[in-house]
Every structure is written in C-alpha cells, then in structure tokens.
Amino acid sequence: MKKLAYILMMLITGASLQNCEDTYLPPELKYITFAKTAYSTGVDVGGTTTLDVTVYTGSIAGSDKTFNIIVDGSGAADGSYEVPSTVTIPKGTNEGVIAVTLSDNNLGIGVNNLVIDIENDGINSVGNSTTVSYIQNCTEVSGSLAITFDGYGSETSWEITDALGGVVVSGGGYADGQVSATESITLCSGRDYTFTIKDVYGDGLSYPANGTYTLTIDGTVKASGGGDFGSSESTDFDTN
Structure with missing residues (x-):
C-alpha cells in the first residue's frame, strides 16, 4: 500500500508540474x-x-x-x-x-x-x-432674400460666396408660375461677400413680367435689382 501511495503521489506531482509548464499565455495584441x-x-x-x-x-x-x-x-x-x-x-x-x-x-x-x-x-x-x-467661430448676422419671379422661376438661382470664393449659401429649384420666394440667410459679421443671381435663359427677371430681388442683411439692403440683367448679376457687400 505504501508503494502504491508513493506512485500515485509522484504521478499527481508530475501532472501538476506539467500543467504549470503548459500555462497558456495569450499573444500580444498588435x-x-x-x-x-x-x-x-x-x-x-x-x-x-x-x-x-x-x-x-x-x-x-x-x-x-x-x-x-x-x-x-x-x-x-x-x-x-x-x-x-x-x-x-x-x-x-x-x-x-x-x-x-x-x-x-x-x-x-x-x-x-x-x-x-x-x-x-x-x-x-x-x-x-x-x-x-x-x-x-464668428458672430452671426441674419437676413433674407426676397425674389419676385418673372413667371419662370425654374430659370432662377442664386448664391452667396465668401472672400475666398467658397459658396456659403445658395438657392434654386423654384417652379414656373411661382410668384415669389423669401429665403432666410445667416452670415458672419464683419465679412466680405458676393451675392450673385443667375438666369439660365439669359434674360434675367424680365419675361413675361419684370421681376425683382432684394437682399437684406441685419436690416440693411445689401443688393437689389431686377428686369433684364442677362445670365447673371453680382453685387459685392460686407456685413460690418
């Protein structure tokens, strides 16, 4: 019995040592x-x-x-x-x-x-x-653009660009027969901009009736016009 107990003890000790040597170490997450x-x-x-x-x-x-x-x-x-x-x-x-x-x-x-x-x-x-x-970051100023169409609103579009030529706000996609449109606009105070209105037909806001546009920023009219201005008309303005 003593011999059998000794053999069992050796087997258990060997298995324990083997388990320690075979302990799994996960690979480094690279x-x-x-x-x-x-x-x-x-x-x-x-x-x-x-x-x-x-x-x-x-x-x-x-x-x-x-x-x-x-x-x-x-x-x-x-x-x-x-x-x-x-x-x-x-x-x-x-x-x-x-x-x-x-x-x-x-x-x-x-x-x-x-x-x-x-x-x-x-x-x-x-x-x-x-x-x-x-x-x-900038101090914002608000305004509006009011357009009275000549009867062919689909021909009219507009945009406002900054001093670097980037378009900061734009509009278009109006319907023929649409009488007017008013757009809300937000810009930065103390900046230089250019407003451009365009007509794809090339006769401005002139047929079959004379139309008009007025851009007002912070209560001041910055650009206005209408009638036959051709394919486009641009006005430089600031928000000082």
Whole structure:
C-alpha cells in the first residue's frame, strides 16, 4: 500500500508540474487605433487652438513606440493646420496623443476637414482613420432674400460666396408660375461677400413680367435689382 501511495503521489506531482509548464499565455495584441473616428471644434477669428487626438495600442509598451502619421488636408484651407508627422506611445502605457494645431488662416465660413491615418508599419494592425472638422467661430448676422419671379422661376438661382470664393449659401429649384420666394440667410459679421443671381435663359427677371430681388442683411439692403440683367448679376457687400 505504501508503494502504491508513493506512485500515485509522484504521478499527481508530475501532472501538476506539467500543467504549470503548459500555462497558456495569450499573444500580444498588435494594433493601434484612434480613440474616436471624428472630432470637431472651432477657431476664433485671428486665433489658434490645439486639439488632442488620442490613439491607443493593444498592449502596454515595453519601450517607446513611434508611428508615422498620414494627413489628407484636401478638405481644409491651406495653412490652417499643423499635424505632427509621428505619434509616440511612451513606455509603460498604451496611449499616445497627436496635438493638432488649427489656426484662422483662410478659413472662410465653411467647414474644414482633415482626415488623419496611422501608417501601417507591417507589424501592427491599424484601425480606421479619424476626421477633424473645424470652422471659424464668428458672430452671426441674419437676413433674407426676397425674389419676385418673372413667371419662370425654374430659370432662377442664386448664391452667396465668401472672400475666398467658397459658396456659403445658395438657392434654386423654384417652379414656373411661382410668384415669389423669401429665403432666410445667416452670415458672419464683419465679412466680405458676393451675392450673385443667375438666369439660365439669359434674360434675367424680365419675361413675361419684370421681376425683382432684394437682399437684406441685419436690416440693411445689401443688393437689389431686377428686369433684364442677362445670365447673371453680382453685387459685392460686407456685413460690418
């Protein structure tokens, strides 16, 4: 009996040692991804702001890890952003920050978009890109555009562009026989704009009756006209 007990004890001890040696260790999660797929902010007139874009890796870094950054700025104003070329995950963490600097250079009134990606290093899987959307903060002024059509509303359209030529508001798609239309407009205070009214037939607002248009911003008439202005008529104005 003692011999049998000894043999059983040895078998159990051996199995225990084998289980310790075969303990499963999961492989390191090799990926990097942005914390969010979209960010948005505003930039004060003449100012700058910094936006922190956070990235995470799948595991705690045993040493500093650096990744290359790819930026698509085709949807943003030239000179309005600075993005570092790399992001570093410090040793002992799994988090890094890309400090994006945004400035009021040529922003206009529209939305600017930066698309940021992390370059694949051949080792880590890379998550989806993130988009940084930003606008110029401004004091808004409201107004209206009143149009009396000549009988062929489908021929009439209009737009307001900023000093950089970007369309900030526009209208059209009116119906023939429609007598009039009134459009609400919101712009930024202290800016230069151009109002343009167009007629696809080329006779303005002149047939079969004479039509008119009046653009009023913050209680002041900024553009007006009517009759036969040809294919288009433009008026520069400001919101000072």
